[in-house]
Amino acid sequence: MKRSGLLLLLAFVMLAVQCSCRGKTSSAQTDPTITAYDVERDWTNPDRLIPLNFEQSQGKRVFYEKCVWCHAEATPAGPSNRSNVSPTPSLINDGSILNPLSDEFLRNIITLGGSAMGKSAMMPPWGRTLSQEEIRAVIAYTRAVAQPPYHPPARPASQYSVKQTSKEEGSTK
Numbered sequence: 001m002k003r004s005g006l007l008l009l010l011a012f013v014m015l016a017v018q019c020s021c022r023g024k025t026s027s028a029q030t031d032p033t034i035t036a037y038d039v040e041r042d043w044t045n046p047d048r049l050i051p052l053n054f055e056q057s058q059g060k061r062v063f064y065e066k067c068v069w070c071h072a073e074a075t076p077a078g079p080s081n082r083s084n085v086s087p088t089p090s091l092i093n094d095g096s097i098l099n100p101l102s103d104e105f106l107r108n109i110i111t112l113g114g115s116a117m118g119k120s121a122m123m124p125p126w127g128r129t130l131s132q133e134e135i136r137a138v139i140a141y142t143r144a145v146a147q148p149p150y151h152p153p154a155r156p157a158s159q160y161s162v163k164q165t166s167k168e169e170g171s172t173k
C-alpha cells in the first residue's frame, strides 16, 4: 500500500514536470507578429506594436522577402547576414540614418542600387525585381517603423491648417 502510494506520487510529479515543460516550449513558438502584415513589432521596444496601413503592410512583405537578410539583426529563419556585409547596412528602422534621407533618394538607391548612388555595390539594384509600387511600399514601411519616428518634411500647404484659417476668417469677416 505504502509503496503504491509513493509510486502514485512519483507519477504525479513526473506529470507536473512534463506539463510545465510543455508550457515553456509552446510559449517559445515563433512570434505571430512576424507573419502578421498589418502590424510590426517595434524592434527597439518589444512591448510596442506599430499598426501598418495597406501600403506599409505590402512594404513589410517586400522587406521580409528581399531586404531582411541585410537590413535586420535577425530574420524569421534565424540570424541575418548583416554582420558579414561590409559596409554594414543600416537597420531598416534606424531613423537616425534614414529619416534625413528623402523619399526620392531612397527610391533611387533601392531602384538603381548602391553603386549608382556613389555608395557600396553591396546594396543591390531592385528596379528589375520590384515594381515601382512595391518600392514605394517598402519606403512607406521604412518610414512607419523608423526609430526615432519619421516626420515628413513640412510643406507650404501647412498654411491651410484648420486652426489658422478659422482664426483668420474671424478677423477678415
Ligand code: HEC
Binding pocket: 062, 063, 066, 067, 068, 069, 070, 071, 085, 086, 087, 088, 089, 090, 097, 106, 109, 110, 114, 118, 119, 120, 121, 122, 123, 124, 126, 138
Ligand atoms: C546583400 C545585402 C543587401 C540587401 C539584400 C539589401 N541591401 Fe540595402 N544596403 C546594403 C548595403 C551594404 C548598404 C550600404 C551602402 C553604403 O553605405 O555604401 C545598403 C544601403 C541601403 C539604403 C541606404 C541607406 C543606408 O543604409 O545607407 C537603403 C534605403 C537600402 N539599402 C534599402 C534596401 C531595401 C529596401 C532592400 C530590399 C528591397 C535592400 N536594401 C536590400 C545591402 C543590402
